[in-house]
Structure formats: C-alpha cells, structure tokens
Amino acid sequence: MKTEIYILSGFLGSGKTTLLKQLLADEKQQGRKVAVMMNELGKVSIDSDAVDEDVPLKELLDGCICCTIQDKLEGQLQGLLTIEKPEVIYIEATGAAHPVEVLDAILSPLFAEKIEVKGIISVVDGVRWLNRHSLTPQIQQLLIEQVRHADLLLINKTDELSDMEQAKVSGEIQSLNQHAFAILTSYAKAPLEKIRGLSMNGKEKKQSTKIGLDLSLSTFVYQFKKPVNKEAFEDFLRNLPDTMYRIKGYIKFDYAKYPSLFQFSYGMPIYLQENMNIPLNMVFIGEQIDWNIIEQSLNHLEK
Numbered sequence: 510m511k512t513e514i515y516i517l518s519g520f521l522g523s524g525k526t527t528l529l530k531q532l533l534a535d536e537k538q539q540g541r542k543v544a545v546m547m548n549e550l551g552k553v554s555i556d557s558d559a560v561d562e563d564v565p566l567k568e569l570l571d572g573c574i575c576c577t578i579q580d581k582l583e584g585q586l587q588g589l590l591t592i593e594k595p596e597v598i599y600i601e602a603t604g605a606a607h608p609v610e611v612l613d614a615i616l617s618p619l620f621a622e623k624i625e626v627k628g629i630i631s632v633v634d635g636v637r638w639l640n641r642h643s644l645t646p647q648i649q650q651l652l653i654e655q656v657r658h659a660d661l662l663l664i665n666k667t668d669e670l671s672d673m674e675q676a677k678v679s680g681e682i683q684s685l686n687q688h689a690f691a692i693l694t695s696y697a698k699a700p701l702e703k704i705r706g707l708s709m710n711g712k713e714k715k716q717s718t719k720i721g722l723d724l725s726l727s728t729f730v731y732q733f734k735k736p737v738n739k740e741a742f743e744d745f746l747r748n749l750p751d752t753m754y755r756i757k758g759y760i761k762f763d764y765a766k767y768p769s770l771f772q773f774s775y776g777m778p779i780y781l782q783e784n785m786n787i788p789l790n791m792v793f794i795g796e797q798i799d800w801n802i803i804e805q806s807l808n809h810l811e812k
C-alpha cells in the first residue's frame with residue numbers, strides 16, 4: 510500500500526490549519542494511521558496544538574520548504590515512511606512555498622514509489638485575495654501560483670464577504686485555474702469526498718481534454734530496467750516541453766558501472782556519478798504533459 514500525501518497550500522492565515530483539523534477528525538473516525546508535517550516561517554509552531562498527541566508530527570522550523578530545509582524534509586519524510594509507515598500524510602506548507610518546490614521536496618527518487626501524492630489543496634483567504642493589490646508583487650505572484658497549481662481550491666472566509674464579493678473572487682480564481690474544482694467555504698468546511706477523490710498521478714489522473722493532455726501540474730515516476738545511451742537521453746531532454754519543471758532520479762548509462770544521479774530543473778541538466786547500485790527511479794514534475802508520450806520515449810531509450 511502506498512502512503513497517500515496531501516499538500517495543504519495557501520497563504521499565512523488563510524485557513525489551512527482549520528481545514529487540517531477537520532481532515533484529522535475524519536481520519537480518526539476512519540481509523541487510518543496519520544502523520545502531519547508542518548513548516549512555519551517562525552521559530553515556534555503554535556499549530557502543533559491542533560494535532561492529537563498520537564499523530565506523529567514532524568515540524569520543520571526555520572525556513573520554508575522550498576529552500577533551506579528541503580533536504581531535511583526529505584530525510585524526515587523518509588523516516589516517517591520507514592519507521593511509522595502512516596497510511597496518509599498531510600503536509601501543511603507555509604504560505605511562502607511555491608507548489609512546484611513543495612512537490613520537488615517530497616518526491617525523492619529513493620522513495621517516490623512508496624507514496625502517492627493525492628493533490629494540492631490551496632486555501633485562499635477571500636478577503637486577502639480582494640485586497641491583494643496592497644501586497645508586494647512577489648507575494649501577489651505567489652498567491653497566483655498557489656491558485657494556478659492547485660487541484661482543489663477552497664475560497665475561504667466567505668462569512669466576511671458579501672455575495673457580490675464572493676462572485677468576484679470565484680470568477681477571478683476560476684479564470685486562473687479552470688481545471689481545479691473551486692468551493693466557497695467558511696471556516697474551511699469543504700465536502701471531504703472532494704478531497705479524498707483527488708489524484709496527481711499523471712497517468713491515473715482523468716484526462717481533462719480530448720487530446721489526452723493533462724492541463725494541471727502532475728507527476729510521474731519511471732523505472733528504468735536497462736542502461737541507456739547518453740546521447741539518446743540528451744536528445745530526449747532537448748525535445749521536452751518547457752512545462753517540464755523538474756526531473757530527478759537515477760539513470761545508468763551504457764558505458765558506466767554504476768548509475769548517475771540526474772537532476773534537471775528549468776532546462777538545466779546536472780549529472781553526479783554514484784559509486785553503488787541504486788534503483789533506477791526517475792521522478793518527473795510538469796504541467797500540460799502527455800505522460801504516455803514521455804513513457805513511450807523512455808521505453809524507446811531502453812531498446
């Protein structure tokens with residue numbers, strides 16, 4: 510059984526913890542084994558009070574997921590997966606994290622096959638959204654990215670918005686992200702079956718258009734069975750669409766004794782020769798990618 514992972518994204522104070530509490534109460538009813546990972550920008554995490562004592566909690570203090578503590582997150586996740594073996598993990602990402610960075614931080618090629626990322630749920634503070642123009646351009650951009658990359662959107666704090674304002678926020682948000690289901694909520698009260706029904710796996714995801722293209726952010730894990738030719742692999746890289754944001758994993762070239770760790774982000778490839786055998790898993794994160802074509806090309810490299 511794979512461990513399900515849900516990412517709760519959204520700006521500071523938008524209502525992520527309020528949502529998390531409901532999800533945890535529901536998990537308790539279902540009797541599933543749950544873990545929570547949180548990261549906060551400040552030193553002290555108040556939100557951990559929201560979590561029951563029997564839920565393993567890994568707090569990631571001192572920074573956002575995206576940069577300083579990415580390795581720490583990976584290590585903690587691996588620890589959880591090998592020791593506690595929860596059935597489901599909720600990751601409450603700080604308001605300062607970009608969804609691609611969060612996905613990147615949790616999808617390690619060493620244990621990607623043990624997890625199933627169910628989706629990114631972005632909680633938007635409706636009031637803050639309407640007043641966003643008073644925020645710095647960087648923060649406005651981050652708010653937009655969190656909306657654009659969500660699989661499910663909660664437009665929260667509707668109790669503080671008039672009907673007209675609610676219509677305005679939902680219109681703006683839905684025009685930024687047409688594939689995600691958007692729900693107007695007060696105190697993040699969302700139908701939980703919408704959350705449970707999410708899937709981010711590029712190949713399992715319901716295709717959203719006739720041409721079979723997946724419009725949203727999605728992930729894919731490939732396992733090489735054979736060594737490949739480096740020139741052919743580099744040809745494959747050159748033909749990738751610009752919306753392939755990250756690739757990382759282990760690949761073995763036909764001339765080498767051991768695999769190389771390969772990293773690719775925004776078009777830049779990096780190779781690092783390993784000195785032992787490691788399972789040849791490669792993780793892909795992209796948007797609007799036809800994963801069947803990627804899989805066929807990778808299969809072809811192994812011929």
Ligand SMILES: Nc1nc2c(ncn2[C@@H]2O[C@H](COP(=O)(O)OP(=O)(O)OP(=O)(O)O)[C@@H](O)[C@H]2O)c(=O)[nH]1
Nearest residue numbers: 520521522523524525526527665666667695696697
């Ligand atoms: N009026 C109103 N307040 C809400 C709503 N949802 C949450 N709040 C309040 O907003 C505050 C922040 O909510 P949290 O759930 O802690 O938000 P968060 O996104 O986890 O915040 P950080 O942990 O700071 O990122 C709390 O005081 C909540 O009680 C809502 O729909 N309406």
